[in-house]
Amino acid sequence: MSRQPLVFGILNVTPDSFSDGGLWEAPDRAVEHARAMVAAGADVIDVGGESTRPGAAPVDADEEQRRVLPVIRALTDDGIVVSVDTMRASTATAAVNLGATYVNDVSGGLFDPEMVTAVTHSPAVYIAMHWRGDSSVMEDRAVYDDVTRDVVAELNERVERIMDAGLEPTRLWLDPGLGFAKNPDHNWELLRNLETIVEMGYPVMVGASRKRFLAPFGESPADRDEATAVISVLAAEAGAAAVRVHDAGRTARAFAVRSAWQGETR
Ligand code: PMM
Numbered sequence: 001m002s003r004q005p006l007v008f009g010i011l012n013v014t015p016d017s018f019s020d021g022g023l024w025e026a027p028d029r030a031v032e033h034a035r036a037m038v039a040a041g042a043d044v045i046d047v048g049g050e051s052t053r054p055g056a057a058p059v060d061a062d063e064e065q066r067r068v069l070p071v072i073r074a075l076t077d078d079g080i081v082v083s084v085d086t087m088r089a090s091t092a093t094a095a096v097n098l099g100a101t102y103v104n105d106v107s108g109g110l111f112d113p114e115m116v117t118a119v120t121h122s123p124a125v126y127i128a129m130h131w132r133g134d135s136s137v138m139e140d141r142a143v144y145d146d147v148t149r150d151v152v153a154e155l156n157e158r159v160e161r162i163m164d165a166g167l168e169p170t171r172l173w174l175d176p177g178l179g180f181a182k183n184p185d186h187n188w189e190l191l192r193n194l195e196t197i198v199e200m201g202y203p204v205m206v207g208a209s210r211k212r213f214l215a216p217f218g219e220s221p222a223d224r225d226e227a228t229a230v231i232s233v234l235a236a237e238a239g240a241a242a243v244r245v246h247d248a249g250r251t252a253r254a255f256a257v258r259s260a261w262q263g264e265t266r
Contacts, residue, residue: 003253003262005232005240008083008104009034009042009248010209015069016051019210019221019246031078038080041252044102045148047072047095048085052106052180054135061090073098083127089114096122102173104205106180108132108158116165127168128158128207130177138181147186149192151176152200159202173241175205184213190224191231194238196205203241206231210246221246231253 013030015022023029034045050059059067068084068091075082076099083102084095089112092103100125107115108128119126126195130151132141144150155174162172171175176190190197191208197206208214208231210221218224225247232243232251236258245251 001222003087003264006043006242007041007232007248007255008044008046008205009037009040009242009252010244010246011037011045011047011071014049014051015046015050016053016056021178027070027074031074034071034075034080035078037248040249041255042108042248044081044083044242045075046083046085046102046104047100048104050086051093052135054139056135057236059121061088064088064091065094069098070093072100078098078165087111087115089118092124093122094120096124101125103265105129106155106177107134108155109162110158116162116167120165120167122141125171126162127173127175127207128155128162129175129207130155130158132181141181142182142183142186144186147182147189148196151190152196155197155200159200165185167201173203173205175202175207178206178208179213180210187211187213191234191238194240198239204239205242205243205244206235206240207244208235225250233258 012020015200017056022042046082047068049064072095074084081106084100085104086092087107101136104122104127106116106129108131110131176186185251190231214224214227217227229250233254235243
C-alpha cells in the first residue's frame with residue numbers, strides 16, 4: 001500500500017481559471033485531459049466549474065452544473081474517482097448523485113448555508129478549506145495576528161459547525177487554503193507549520209499548485225510545476241493526506257522518488 005498522499009489532479013472546466021482557464025472547457029477535451037492525468041498518476045480528479053482567482057466573474061449554479069456535470073458523469077462512468085470543487089450544495093448533491101466521492105468546498109461551508117447538511121446526507125467525503133470571503137474581498141482580508149494560530153482557530157470553528165450538522169468525523173478533511181486571503185509570507189508560514197494543521201486530527205489537503213507565491217521559482221504558472229512537486233514532497237513529509245496539483249505526473253514521480261527513499265518496493 002502506498003504511503004504517499006493522494007494526488008488530486010485539477011480539472012478546471014472554466015473559461016477563466018488562472019493557469020488553465022479555457023483549456024478544458026469542451027467536455028471531450030476535459031475528459032481526455034482527466035484520463036491523461038490518471039495515466040500520469042492522479043488518484044482523483046478534482047472537477048471545478050467556477051474560477052476562484054481574484055476578480056473572476058461569479059457563475060450561477062445552473063452554469064456551474066452545465067460545465068461540470070457532463071464531465072463528472074463521463075469520468076465516473078470510466079471508473080475514475082472524482083472530487084467536485086464547488087461551494088454550492090445543489091452542485092455538490094448533483095455531482096455525488098453522479099458518483100463523485102469527494103466534495104471540495106473552498107468556503108468550508110461558509111458560502112452556502114445548505115452545503116454542510118447536503119454533504120452530511122450524502123456518502124461523500126467533505127474537504128473544508130480555510131476561507132475568509134470570495135475573490136472580490138479575499139485580498140483585503142489577508143490580515144492575521146499569527147496566521148497559523150488564526151487559521152487553526154477558524155478551521156476549528158468550521159469543524160464544530162460541521163460536527164453539529166452530524167457529519168461523521170471520518171468524512172471530514174481540512175485544507176489551510178493557500179492563497180485564499182493569504183499573502184506569500186502567510187502561505188510559507190502555513191507550509192512551515194503544516195504539522196500544526198495535521199495535528200488537528202483530520203486528513204489535510206494542500207493546494208499550492210502553480211499559485212502566485214511560487215512566482216519566484218517560475219514566471220508563468222506552468223513554469224511552477226517543479227516548485228509544486230517539491231512542495232508536494234515536503235507536504236507529504238509534514239503528514240499531508242493529499243495534494244491538489246495541475247501536473248499530476250510530476251508530483252506522482254516525486255512521490256515515487258520519496259517512496260524509493262523510504263525503501264518501499266514498487
Ligand atoms: N485552490 C484553488 C481551487 N480549489 N481547493 C482546495 N481544497 N484547496 C486549494 O488550495 C484550492 C482549491 C485555486 O486554484 P486553481 O484555480 O488552480 O483551481
